[in-house]
Amino acid sequence: MQDLGIRVLFMGNNFARLMEGLWITIRISLIAVALSIVFGILLGMLMTVKNPIIRALTKVYLEFIRIMPQLVLLFLVYFGLTKSFGINLSGEVSAVIVFTLWGTGEMGDLVRGALISIPKHQYESGEAIGLSKWQVYYHIIIPQILTRLVPLAINLTTRMIKTTSLVALIGVVEVLKVAQQIIEANRYTVPDSALWIYGTIFFLYFIACWPISLVAKRLEKRWKTA
């Protein structure tokens, strides 16, 4: 009988280790998403401010973050900060910082888009009937932009999970690194393990992201009319 490489998955605690590795990427992305939503809402509100200096600054920030590949940003924080400023961050912390910076930019732009999509007369009518600025946001604007933002924020989560796979390249031991370790350890006993292990990771990512994308798509469809 042909020796199947997939058995390497079930040797020892290999599968559990892979899942642990996957959890590390997911944890990094969840922390980064949570922070990005908070900062993104602030950035989005800043971007609708009329002050030209704030506008220019936020615009430059957004463009830079969007144009630079995330891997370059990771390198800048992980290698650059250490060398130039002597700040020694672990791979995971730099990853959280970078993905928060990136997520804030993306989320900020989404919030800005949602805010300017609300017609101006709604702000004005709200104030005309005597609501304070805060009440206008709380009772009128936020409920309306939430339905638009939630699916997009969920989508951002899947993008974040996918992009965090890059942290393997700055030395964080996540699912790809664990996979490499397992493959190296079994190089002689199971020579074709690479095919199976990498195939498994492919599907692990798919299983992690697909349900989230489906939820986002469904919510988007349901709330479209709102």
Place this chain on the structure above:
Amino acid sequence: MDTEFIVEYIPHYVEAAKLTFRIGLIGIVLSLIVGLVIAFIQYFKIPVLKQIASAYIELSRNTPLLVQLFFLYFGLPKAGICISSEGCAIIGLCFLGGSYMAEAFRSGIESVEKGQEESALALGFKKRQVVGYIILPQALSVSIPALCANMIFLIKETSVFSVVALADLMYVAKDLIGLYYKTDEALLMLVVSYLIILLPISIVAAVLERRLRYAGFGN
């Protein structure tokens, strides 16, 4: 900052940028083709192919390029399929980009009102003519902003190609950091190279988007 070092190693970056650019370009063109084909499969609702297409879209949109590349480059050779680094990079980019482009085309096609298609059919157009003369021209102009965003996205994604042993910009930067410990210089040149490649594309995309909005198609 060591300017002599920077000047000395600029040619390395130029070489790497050329590689990034070439693979990015091939990948973009191929994924545009794949995307268009898939969008049409979905539009015409061709039975079996339609299911395959949507499975492909879900699979490629929900997995990271890095993992796809690892599978192509390190996994497949164990099954007897050996692909060169460049081949892997192009296949990976095309696999990833195809689905994004397909979605962009699809949203463009969906934005053309059903009534137009029905009127055209009522006027005696053939299905193929409806697509060629009525749907595609409008759909394309609607999907251009999304297509441009995807192009920028794909070029950014080329930054992971160093893992399949392609000497791209990331690879050169990592090399210089490792060999000479010139982290600042290497990273600065890295950022500048990506800005030089991507900023013009981003600006052209923004201009194009604004122009297209003015075009309008009589709504």
